[in-house]
Each structure stands twice: as structure tokens, then as C-alpha cells.
Amino acid sequence: MSDESTEVGLPVEQHALPQRFENPGLPEHHPRLTDVDDGAAKRSERIVVVLFMLSALGTIGAIVAYFTVPPGATIASIRLSTMLIGFGLAATFIFAGAASVHWSKSLMNDHEKIEYRHPMVSDTETREQASEMLADGMSDTGLSRRGAIKGAMITAVALAPLGFAVPLIGSVGGDWDISKFRHTMWKKGLRLTHDPTGRPIKASDVTIGSAVHVIPEGLNKLEHPLDEKSKAMVLVIRLDPRDLHEAPDREGWSYEGIVAYSKVCTHVGCPVALYEQRTHHLLCPCHQSTFDISNGAKVIFGPADRPLPQLPITVDTEGYLVAQSDFHEPVGPSFWERLK
Amino acid sequence: MSTNARDAGALAPPLDYLDQRTGLAKVLKEFSRKIFPDHWSFLLGEIALFSFIVLLLTGTFISLFFVPSMDEVTYSGPLATMQGVEMSKAFDSTLHLSFEVTGGLLMRQMHHWAALIFIGAIVVHMFRIFFTGAFRKPREINWIIGFTLLILGLAEGFSGYSLPDDVLSGNGLRITDGVVKSIPIIGSYLSYFIFGGEFPGQHIIPRLFTVHILLVPALILGLIGLHLFLVVLQKHTQFPGAGRTNKNVVGYPIFPVYAAKQAGMFFIIFGVLALMGATMTINPVWNYGPYDPSPISAGAQPDWYMLFLEGALRLTPGFLEVVIGGYTLSLNILIPAVVVPGLLFTSMALYPFIESWASGDKREHHVLDRPRNAPVRTALGYSLLSVFLVLVLAGTNDIIATHFSLSIEAITWTFRVLIFVLPVVTFTVAKRVALGLQRKDREMVLHGHETGKIVRFDTGEYIEVHQPLDEEERWLRVQHEPRRPIPLLPAQNERGVRRPGYRRDAIRSRVSRFFYADRVEPVTPAELAAAQAHGGHDEISASQHDAPELTATREGSSAG
Ligand code: HEM
Ligand code: FES
Numbered sequence: 001m002s003d004e005s006t007e008v009g010l011p012v013e014q015h016a017l018p019q020r021f022e023n024p025g026l027p028e029h030h031p032r033l034t035d036v037d038d039g040a041a042k043r044s045e046r047i048v049v050v051l052f053m054l055s056a057l058g059t060i061g062a063i064v065a066y067f068t069v070p071p072g073a074t075i076a077s078i079r080l081s082t083m084l085i086g087f088g089l090a091a092t093f094i095f096a097g098a099a100s101v102h103w104s105k106s107l108m109n110d111h112e113k114i115e116y117r118h119p120m121v122s123d124t125e126t127r128e129q130a131s132e133m134l135a136d137g138m139s140d141t142g143l144s145r146r147g148a149i150k151g152a153m154i155t156a157v158a159l160a161p162l163g164f165a166v167p168l169i170g171s172v173g174g175d176w177d178i179s180k181f182r183h184t185m186w187k188k189g190l191r192l193t194h195d196p197t198g199r200p201i202k203a204s205d206v207t208i209g210s211a212v213h214v215i216p217e218g219l220n221k222l223e224h225p226l227d228e229k230s231k232a233m234v235l236v237i238r239l240d241p242r243d244l245h246e247a248p249d250r251e252g253w254s255y256e257g258i259v260a261y262s263k264v265c266t267h268v269g270c271p272v273a274l275y276e277q278r279t280h281h282l283l284c285p286c287h288q289s290t291f292d293i294s295n296g297a298k299v300i301f302g303p304a305d306r307p308l309p310q311l312p313i314t315v316d317t318e319g320y321l322v323a324q325s326d327f328h329e330p331v332g333p334s335f336w337e338r339l340k
Numbered sequence: 341m342s343t344n345a346r347d348a349g350a351l352a353p354p355l356d357y358l359d360q361r362t363g364l365a366k367v368l369k370e371f372s373r374k375i376f377p378d379h380w381s382f383l384l385g386e387i388a389l390f391s392f393i394v395l396l397l398t399g400t401f402i403s404l405f406f407v408p409s410m411d412e413v414t415y416s417g418p419l420a421t422m423q424g425v426e427m428s429k430a431f432d433s434t435l436h437l438s439f440e441v442t443g444g445l446l447m448r449q450m451h452h453w454a455a456l457i458f459i460g461a462i463v464v465h466m467f468r469i470f471f472t473g474a475f476r477k478p479r480e481i482n483w484i485i486g487f488t489l490l491i492l493g494l495a496e497g498f499s500g501y502s503l504p505d506d507v508l509s510g511n512g513l514r515i516t517d518g519v520v521k522s523i524p525i526i527g528s529y530l531s532y533f534i535f536g537g538e539f540p541g542q543h544i545i546p547r548l549f550t551v552h553i554l555l556v557p558a559l560i561l562g563l564i565g566l567h568l569f570l571v572v573l574q575k576h577t578q579f580p581g582a583g584r585t586n587k588n589v590v591g592y593p594i595f596p597v598y599a600a601k602q603a604g605m606f607f608i609i610f611g612v613l614a615l616m617g618a619t620m621t622i623n624p625v626w627n628y629g630p631y632d633p634s635p636i637s638a639g640a641q642p643d644w645y646m647l648f649l650e651g652a653l654r655l656t657p658g659f660l661e662v663v664i665g666g667y668t669l670s671l672n673i674l675i676p677a678v679v680v681p682g683l684l685f686t687s688m689a690l691y692p693f694i695e696s697w698a699s700g701d702k703r704e705h706h707v708l709d710r711p712r713n714a715p716v717r718t719a720l721g722y723s724l725l726s727v728f729l730v731l732v733l734a735g736t737n738d739i740i741a742t743h744f745s746l747s748i749e750a751i752t753w754t755f756r757v758l759i760f761v762l763p764v765v766t767f768t769v770a771k772r773v774a775l776g777l778q779r780k781d782r783e784m785v786l787h788g789h790e791t792g793k794i795v796r797f798d799t800g801e802y803i804e805v806h807q808p809l810d811e812e813e814r815w816l817r818v819q820h821e822p823r824r825p826i827p828l829l830p831a832q833n834e835r836g837v838r839r840p841g842y843r844r845d846a847i848r849s850r851v852s853r854f855f856y857a858d859r860v861e862p863v864t865p866a867e868l869a870a871a872q873a874h875g876g877h878d879e880i881s882a883s884q885h886d887a888p889e890l891t892a893t894r895e896g897s898s899a900g
Contacts, residue, residue, distance in 0.1 A: 024583070083618045097608030108600060117589060215634075305660070
């Protein structure tokens with residue numbers, strides 16, 4: 001092996017010196033001021049007493065604040081109440097803490113002490129005895145001669161958790177009907193309405209460049225509106241028809257430059273809510289995926305991969321925006337069986 | 341007996357009562373004067389412990405007022421801005437707790453601050469364990485327990501953050517749902533498993549409540565017990581120093597010195613958290629509003645310990661989503677949210693085993709390493725930190741963008757490059773710095789402190805006077821054992837027959853060289869004697885042997 005001590009550089013003559021330095025042993029103890037000067041010790045004692053008294057005063061302060069400064073009804077009055085009780089509590093503990101630390105540092109015996117360690121491993125005799133006892137125990141069970149018990153026991157133990165797990169798993173996922181990811185409540189003729197008021201939207205009221213947050217009509221009357229809103233929320237944007245580049249198979253999904261896209265980000269599902277009128281870019285605030293509304297909501301930047309699903313829309317006889325159908329693909333984040 | 345003045349040998353009455361029934365005195369005898377070494381960095385674990393106790397206390401307070409239900413109600417409390425707003429009972433009760441329960445907001449804010457500090461303290465504590473090598477035998481088990489505590493701490497923090505059912509936490513859950521759905525094959529079902537149906541459903545808040553106030557805290561409490569039991573059983577490690585050896589522990593007795601300091605620490609942490617809760621607003625959910633899937637504001641941030649995941653998600657480009665045989669595999673989500681954190685955390689958990697495999701060292705270690713004396717370990721630690729730093733910064737890239745008026749694209753691309761480059765650079769620099777510090781230690785031992793005093797010799801030569809180190813100063817710099825790579829035995833034995841297990845040995849030897857090939861060994865008594873023989877010519881010899889020292893310890897090829 002080339003790892004000799006000469007390797008580190010110095011030409012060393014091998015004399016009788018030891019290979020390594022000796023541990024010099026504990027340095028001698030230096031007394032503190034409080035150990036040698038009675039006056040200093042007395043002063044320290046007084047400091048500790050005063051700190052504990054301040055702590056007690058802090059507690060009284062907190063209680064007084066509790067009774068005299070109720071939270072009231074404004075943010076300012078709540079802040080005040082919070083602050084005063086908090087100051088009391090803080091004083092209680094910070095002063096008590098300072099007292100204990102000061103006491104231990106300045107007055108308690110500060111001679112370092114030594115305790116010896118023993119290896120964690122048990123001594124050979126103990127290990128042997130333990131191993132013997134286990135062997136005796138094993139042979140008492142007779143398992144080596146009665147193999148059938150072993151098999152049966154393992155089977156029983158392996159199956160036992162199922163009695164708990166099956167009911168739990170069976171119920172914990174509700175109806176386990178994941179096909180719900182594929183549909184929203186949008187359907188032919190359902191009106192687009194303002195989020196959150198539910199007022200229907202006239203096509204003529206949507207001005208060029210504006211973005212309207214939309215929910216399906218009747219959403220608020222559902223028993224659990226948020227479940228449906230999480231999928232069905234839509235952003236309606238009106239572009240100058242000259243700016244709008246539509247794929248051939250989607251012509252007719254927009255109405256006079258008005259397009260409707262799912263508001264659920266195709267990355268991991270945040271609401272894609274920031275529309276920049278000048279660039280026609282729609283930005284997801286969560287991880288900055290950016291979608292180009294003039295171009296089929298394609299991803300132009302960020303961690304999302306797929307365009308936002310488009311909701312085909314038109315107007316009804318009264319001029320209100322309505323859906324032509326549901327989305328043609330599942331909205332929101334990808335999942336394993338999305339395309340199946 | 342009760343009428344007599346107690347003599348010195350008798351136990352005080354309550355202890356006497358307990359001892360007669362439980363033999364308590366044996367435990368007291370064993371533990372009350374146990375020695376605990378002192379160092380500021382040993383307080384980090386205690387900060388975690390004490391903020392956890394504050395979490396339990398404040399958490400009990402606020403859970404008495406919190407209603408874990410997603411049933412809708414209409415707000416009718418004192419807060420003007422929320423009048424008539426539809427919200428879940430969870431959100432409503434959070435407002436009630438904050439605005440109508442005297443001291444409620446204080447407890448909420450203390451609870452949240454304590455959570456942030458708890459996890460911060462765990463992380464810093466873990467890195468102190470890492471950098472000082474406190475995870476080495478026999479403490480690998482405690483490292484694993486501690487690591488589990490970290491994961492549980494993150495779970496506890498996330499589940500708690502989600503409970504108020506406000507817009508921010510709801511979006512956090514929505515992101516979680518998106519990540520879960522990306523998991524191949526079982527993702528959709530896992531989403532149903534968590535939410536009891538479609539997101540958000542009616543179940544997630546009550547479920548998280550059970551997780552947050554029962555399941556995880558019980559596990560944390562149990563594991564902390566085990567963690568501390570092992571600390572006591574194995575006795576705490578100590579930093580190297582005069583009189584401290586692998587066979588002893590030097591410090592102060594638990595009762596009273598250590599106990600008083602600990603109590604003091606606990607009070608101070610409690611007090612500081614009270615001060616923070618009193619003066620620093622945190623998570624003002626009344627500004628965000630109740631959860632609704634539709635609104636969101638830019639610049640919203642999760643709690644700090646979740647930022648690295650957020651950053652990883654932001655950095656990964658979307659094209660990684662692929663379709664295989666009609667099934668969608670969202671690698672753009674899986675890689676940043678599952679694979680990368682999984683690998684980082686697993687390698688952290690397994691590190692003690694990796695290192696002991698590379699060093700071949702199976703002895704017990706109770707004296708800590710100075711980080712410089714384990715250059716590769718130290719460099720790996722910093723390298724890992726740099727990865728987390730980039731991810732955390734990436735998690736705030738929108739804030740950086742608006743703050744410094746930069747484009748998100750430019751920042752994202754910078755981070756995409758940095759995430760690969762920075763760890764390598766950090767590793768290299770940190771390793772060089774560690775080796776450099778070791779060399780400086782050698783220098784000091786061989787030539788002593790520079791005094792700034794210049795002396796002129798009869799010959800006309802000027803030299804600076806160096807003052808030799810005293811024994812204790814020197815010991816600190818020479819006490820460590822040099823660590824050397826495991827040598828690789830030849831592939832064939834004497835008779836030219838291929839040795840079984842050679843391949844495995846070869847890999848191990850390569851890993852071992854990665855860890856220990858570049859090294860600076862501590863000064864030996866012989867070297868010191870030689871240096872002293874050089875007499876006044878210290879500074880000249882110092883610069884002469886510096887260069888060969890570096891090249892001599894590079895032995896990349898010699899063992900291979
Ligand atoms: C709930 C979180 C945790 C608490 C409350 C906690 C608490 C403590 C305390 C009080 C000590 C003794 C003092 C000290 O060395 O700081 C300790 C020691 C230790 N902890 Fe933790 N810890 C936690 C998490 C962790 C983590 C995440 C790791 C590493 C993955 C870890 C590994 C260790 C080890 C190896 C020791 C022995 C240190 C030695 O003897 O030098 N702990 N812990
Ligand atoms: S959820 Fe929209 S970018 Fe991530």
C-alpha cells in the first residue's frame with residue numbers, strides 16, 4: 001500500500017516517536033468570577049430573582065390583557081388584543097428562560113464531569129446466553145418438526161389485515177367511479193353564466209379583449225357546487241376575429257371571435273386566471289404555464305404539455321352564450337387512463 | 341419519619357412514595373447525574389423538540405374551536421368583508437377562532453410560526469448530524485428515526501396548512517390532486533382514495549383533521565420518545581477536544597445544570613414564539629377568502645418547506661408528458677414531484693450506510709468529525725443544499741421576476757441550467773475549501789501562530805516569529821484518524837485464478853476512492869519533530885512542501 005505517512009510531504013526520519021499524538025487530557029478548570037467573588041455571586045443571584053419576578057409580572061399582564069382588551073370587531077382591535085396577551089406570554093417565558101439559563105451558567109457548579117462509555121454490543125457471554133435462550137424457545141415451539149403449523153400460521157397472519165383493509169379501501173374512495181373525470185355538467189344549450197353570480201351572458205356584452213369568468217347555469221343550485229365547479233369553470237375571451245387562428249376541425253366552436261376554454265390548468269389543475277390582453281396569453285399563476293388563446297390555447301411556456309380544452313359555444317335565440325356540448329376531452333391534469 | 345428532619349440519605353416524601361411502589365430510585369440514580377456534553381449545535385434538536393411541544397399546546401387550544409367540516413354556511417360574524425359569503429364550516433370556524441375567541445388569533449399565529457420553526461429546526465439539526473458525522477455507528481438507527489420524523493413533520497405541516505379551507509390551501513390541495521393523478525396506473529384511484537371521490541368533495545378536511553391531530557402527532561411523539569431514548573442509551577456524541585475520547589463523554593450532569601439550561605431553552609423558545617405570534621401576522625386567511633376553485637392570485641406562496649416541490653414542478657418542461665400505448669405518463673409531473681424528491685430523500689436516508697460501505701469502517705464513533713476532516717461528505721452536503729436552494733428559488737421565480745423586473749422565461753432557464761451545474765460547482769468548491777482548511781491546520785501545527793513579529797538574524801535574513809500551539813490547540817488539529825480508500829486486491833489470486841467477488845470489490849474500491857483518495861492527513865509527532873528541526877526556516881519550508889503534498893495524495897490510478 002502506498003499510504004505511508006511520508007505521502008503527505010515531509011521527509012520524515014523514523015525515530016522512536018509514536019505514530020500519533022497523545023490526547024493531552026482535560027484542560028484545567030478556570031473558576032468563574034462568581035466562584036471566587038462573593039459580590040459577583042450575590043449580583044447574579046439578584047439578577048435571577050428579578051428575572052423570575054418579571055416573568056410572574058408577564059403572566060399577570062397577560063391575564064389583565066385578556067380581561068380588559070377584548071378582540072372587538074375590527075382588524076385593528078383584534079391585533080391589539082392579540083399583541084397585548086402575546087406580550088404578556090412572551091414576557092412570562094422569555095424572562096423565566098433567561099433566569100434559568102443565567103442561573104445555570106453563573107451559579108451552578110460548572111466543573112465538567114466525565115462519564116465512561118461502554119461499547120453498545122453486549123459481551124460474548126450475554127450474547128451466547130441470549131442466543132441459547134432463543135434456541136430453547138424455538139425448540140419448545142416444535143416448529144421445526146411441525147411444519148404444517150408454520151404454514152398455517154403464516155397464512156392466517158398474512159390474511160388477517162385484509163379484514164380491516166378491505167372495508168376501509170372499499171369505502172374510502174366513495175363510489176370509486178373515476179369515469180367522472182371525463183364529464184362536466186356542460187351540455188348542449190346550457191347557458192354560460194357569470195362566476196360567481198350565475199347571471200347569463202349576452203354575446204353582445206362581451207367586448208373585444210375582455211375575459212369573463214364563467215360557470216354553467218344552475219351550478220350554484222347543485223348540492224355540492226364546488227365539485228362541479230372544479231371541472232366546469234371556463235374562461236370566455238373575445239378576440240378580434242382576425243387574431244383568431246382556429247384549427248379546421250374546431251371552426252364553429254367559437255362565436256364571432258368569442259372562445260371558451262377550460263380554466264383548469266392541464267398541468268396540475270390550478271385555475272388559469274391571468275389573461276394578458278395584448279399578447280392573448282393566458283398565464284397559470286401556479287407554475288407559469290402560458291397558453292396562447294389566439295392559437296388553440298397551445299402551451300408556449302412552462303411545465304404544462306397540453307392545450308386547455310375548448311368548450312364549443314354558440315348563442316341561443318335570445319343572444320345568450322350557450323354550450324354546444326360538453327368538452328370533447330377530460331379537463332384538467334393528465335391521468336393514466338385519460339385517453340382510454 | 342415524617343416528624344423527623346430528613347437525614348441526608350433519605351428520599352423526599354413523594355419520591356419515597358413512588359420508590360416504594362416502582363423502584364424509582366434506581367432510575368434516578370442512573371439518570372439524574374448523567375453527563376451531557378455542551379455545544380450550541382446540540383441545541384438544534386432541542387429547538388425542534390420544544391417547538392413541537394409548543395405545537396401540541398397551541399394545537400390543543402385551537403382544535404377546541406375548529407370545526408373540521410366542509411358543510412356550507414353563510415358567514416354572519418363580525419368581519420365586514422366576509423358578510424354573507426358562503427364558506428365551509430372549517431373556514432367559518434377559523435374566522436370565529438381568530439376574531440371572536442380572545443387570544444385565539446394569538447394561538448393560531450403561534451401555532452403556525454411554531455410549525456415553520458419546527459421544520460426549520462429539524463432540517464438544520466439534520467445537517468448538523470450530517471456534517472459532523474454523528475450518524476455513524478452506532479447511531480444509524482437514530483438517523484433513520486430522525487429522517488422519518490422529518491417526513492412526518494412535513495406531512496404534519498402540510499395537513500395543518502390545508503385545514504382552514506381557504507383559497508391558498510385549497511389550491512395546494514388541488515396541486516396535490518394533480519400530482520397524485522399523474523402517478524401511473526393507480527393515480528386516479530389514489531385521488532379518489534384521498535378525497536373520497538372527486539376533488540374537492542366533502543371528506544378531505546375531516547380526513548386531514550384526523551391525520552393532523554391524531555395520526556401524525558401520535559407517530560411523531562412516539563418516534564421522538566424512541567429518538568431520545570436512543571440518545572440517552574448511546575450517550576450523546578461530543579466534539580473533539582482535549583480530554584474527550586471515544587470512550588468517555590465530558591460535560592455537565594443532567595440534574596441540575598443541563599435540566600436548567602433545557603428548561604430555560606424551552607421557555608425562551610415558547611416566549612419567542614409568543615412574541616412572533618403577537619406581532620407577526622401569518623396566514624391571514626380572511627384576506628384570501630374561503631376555498632373556491634376559481635379565483636387565485638399571483639405571487640401566492642406555500643409554506644417554505646413546500647417550496648422545493650413547487651420549484652421542481654416549475655422547472656420541468658412540459659414535453660416530458662408522453663403517451664405510451666394509449667396511456668398517459670406525465671413525466672413532467674412525476675419527475676419533479678415524485679422521482680426527484682424520492683431519490684433525494686432516499687439517498688439522504690441511506691447515506692450512513694453508503695458512507696460506511698465506502699469507508700469499510702465498522703467501529704463505533706462517539707467523537708464528532710470537524711466537517712473539514714471529511715471533505716467529500718461535507719462537499720456532498722453542501723451540494724445537496726445547493727440543489728434545494730435552486731429549487732426553493734425556482735419556487736419563488738414569479739416573485740423574483742416581479743421584484744427584479746426579469747422575465748419568467750429567463751429566470752426559469754437560468755434555474756434549469758443551475759440545477760445541473762450548481763451542485764457540481766458547489767461540490768468541487770466545498771471539497772477544495774475543506775482540504776484547504778485541513779492544510780491550514782497542518783500548517784498551524786507545524787509552524788504555530790503567526791505573531792506578526794519580524795526578527796533579523798545575524799546573517800541578515802528576516803523571518804517572522806511563529807508561536808507554537810499549546811497542547812490543547814494542537815490536539816484539536818491532529819486528533820482525527822486519517823481515512824484512506826479501501827485497497828483493491830488483485831483480480832487473480834497467486835495461481836492466476838479469477839477471484840470471486842472481484843467486480844463488487846472493484847466498484848466498492850472506486851466509491852471508496854471517490855470519498856477518500858484526495859486527502860490531507862494529520863500531522864504526526866515525527867513530522868512535527870522534523871519541522872521543529874528546521875528551526876527558524878518555517879515559512880520557507882511551508883511553501884515548499886505545500887505543492888507536493890497535493891499531488892502526492894492524489895492516487896486515482898495507483899490503486900486501480
Ligand atoms: C421531530 C424532529 C426531531 C426532534 C424533535 C429531534 C430531537 C433530537 C434531540 C433533542 C437530540 C439530542 C440533541 C442534539 O444532538 O441535537 C437529537 C439527536 C439526534 N438526532 Fe434528532 N430530532 C429530530 C429529527 C432528526 C432528524 C431529521 C435526524 C436525521 C435524519 C435526526 C438525527 C439525530 C441523531 C443521529 C442524533 C444523535 C446525535 C448525537 O448523539 O450527536 N434527528 N435529536
Ligand atoms: S397548475 Fe398551471 S402551471 Fe402548474
